[in-house]
Amino acid sequence: MAEPSATAEPLATAEPLADAHTADEAVRFCSDLIRIDTANRGGGDGVERRAAEYVAERLADAGFDPVILESAPGRANVVTRIAGTEPGRPALLVHGHLDVVPADPAQWRVPPTSGEIADGVIWGRGAVDMKNAVAMLLALLRSWARHGRRPRRDLVVAFTADEEDTAAFGARFLVDRHAGLFDGCTEAIGESGGYAYHVDAGADADPDAGVRLYPIGAAERGTAWVKLTARGTAGHGSRVHPDNAVAALAAAVVRIAEYEWPVRLIPTVRACLAGIAAALGPPTGDPADLDETAAAALADALGAAAALVAPTLRNSANPTVLQAGSTVNVVPGSAVGYVDGRVLPGHLAEFEATLDRLTGPRVTWEYAHRERPLDAPLATPTVAAMAAALRAEDPAAHVVPYCLAGGTDAKHFAALGITGYGFTPLGLPPGYDYHAMFHGVDERVPVEALTFGIRVLDRFLAGVG
Structure with missing residues (x-):
């Protein structure tokens, strides 16, 4: 992973304040949000209003000032700004979507809108994509409010509608009609990145020791x-x-x-x-020497890790x-x-x-x-701060950049000149098929994954300069 430039600010070293209460809130919020049906069937057929009200109420209870912006009846977005301690710095956008893709209950082991919590796992549509991330951020911000903590940079937090279709009722609407809410934002973090991806270490390594990769989204097709x-x-x-x-x-x-x-x-x-x-x-040589034929051969040789690049x-x-x-x-x-x-x-x-x-x-x-496709720079203080936050919680982390096969709301915020990264950290266990959870049957996420994610987000969002 690219190291910070010589002028990069170091990551704040204060320990995260996220405690057991914060983790419990995140789990409860995730379950509650799953029970609110926000299925997006495309073509304007979706309703996020109840979820938006749920999010806004919990932000307001903590002393924040959220605004609900409805692009059409029932198609609601939530935005709030948190003032940083160093107002001269550019603002950071943190975004997540409230809608989910439809699910056929007949194919699921548990009802997809149950939000059931059993054996340390949260079940339901949106458990990964991406009501878990919305819940983690809500719980973290409320923790900050309890402890009087603020980030260095202004944070603009946006929970959007319609990401699973065209974003016409969500991020695109916000960019076209409410661009002023994002004044000062130069970078953003959003969906898909910072999660643990377990692979074997290879034939010459200790057979009991796997490798934990943590991809950070730096490009999108x-x-x-x-x-x-x-x-x-x-x-x-x-x-x-x-x-x-x-x-x-x-x-x-x-x-x-x-x-x-x-x-x-x-x-x-x-x-x-x-x-x-x-x-x-062992090192495979200078990556700049990889041509397209060698790249395809290398990808084929990576085993399970090939899923990140194929x-x-x-x-x-x-x-x-x-x-x-x-x-x-x-x-x-x-x-x-x-x-x-x-x-x-x-x-x-x-x-x-x-x-x-x-x-x-x-x-x-x-x-x-x-x-549009996106390709963000890697050698930045913000990317270095993401990597440092992950390594602080998992010293064995191997942090790598990656390109998302699909797309996120980052494409729309890019129209405002905002550089987007995928960073919604999760501490996932071996054998958990993260990619299969996206739009899949029996979507679920371990509770402990959220606990890890909150601590990483706390370190990163509080300390990034």
Whole structure:
């Protein structure tokens, strides 16, 4: 992980004040928030208002001054500002989302909105993505209020709606309509990063000693949701139809699905590969010497740790929706499909040219929704402070930067010139499949993971300069 520059301020050394009461509050808040159904079904179908009121009430009870901002009926966001002790410093944005993706109760062992706490684990939709992080931050801020503690920098805390769809009712609304709330913010921390990722140390290491990686999100692939349209000649299904829109669309979808995108090595992924390789074994040489072929080979050799880099070695495009026809005996005049595309920083032109080629002459494509890719600098005092906070709580931590395969609200706050990082720390146990919890069945998080996360957040947010 990049070390701080020579002018970097050291991390504050005061011990975290988060105590058992703070941890208990975080667990209770997480459970309560899970029980508030904030499922976002897309297209404007979602309600975060009750969760926003819950969050705002607990902030207000602690003496903060939150404001609820509703972008449409029921689509609510919460923002508050906490004054720092050194007002000349740039402000830091801390953001998390209140909405969750839908869950089918029939597939779950426990009801997804139960918020059940059993055997040291919190169950339910949002336990990881990301009501746990909202709860940790709420509990930590209330702890600060009890102890009269303040950060060095101003903190702007935002809990948003609609992150799981387009953010039109959440972060995008705040950026477009309430940009003044973020005055002075130059950096942000948000979803996905700082969690423990356990891997084997390798054949030459002590077999009982694993390696704990802690990835910090420093880049995100851009969102490129694409609509495909094929047009043909409508007619009776019993006749010959060489100009069949469904067939043309299907052929294009297969070409897209089967295409192997070339490896494209961005700086954050290069640094991630080098950091993981160094943690798992002897140095592999200068990471600057890694070319794209060597990067792919190195990723393949990383075992379980490859999951941190494999999705971000390339652009990607996955067909997800097909729409055509109404009855079996009618050839429709058009057919539509949707593709979830993700684009590495600096590689949009390649993505678009490849889609032009794969769709072919009979299918057109256009963006249904798109968001910019992000790539944040690594050699900064803020990144160094994140790493120091993690190592203070886990001296064996191997901190590495990584690129998120998907996207977060950081894309929208970037429009205000705010550099975003993924940092929602969790002390996860071996065998816990963190990535499978995102949008998965039986989403859950260990209570102890939150206790660790609160202490790391306390160190980082209080001390970062």
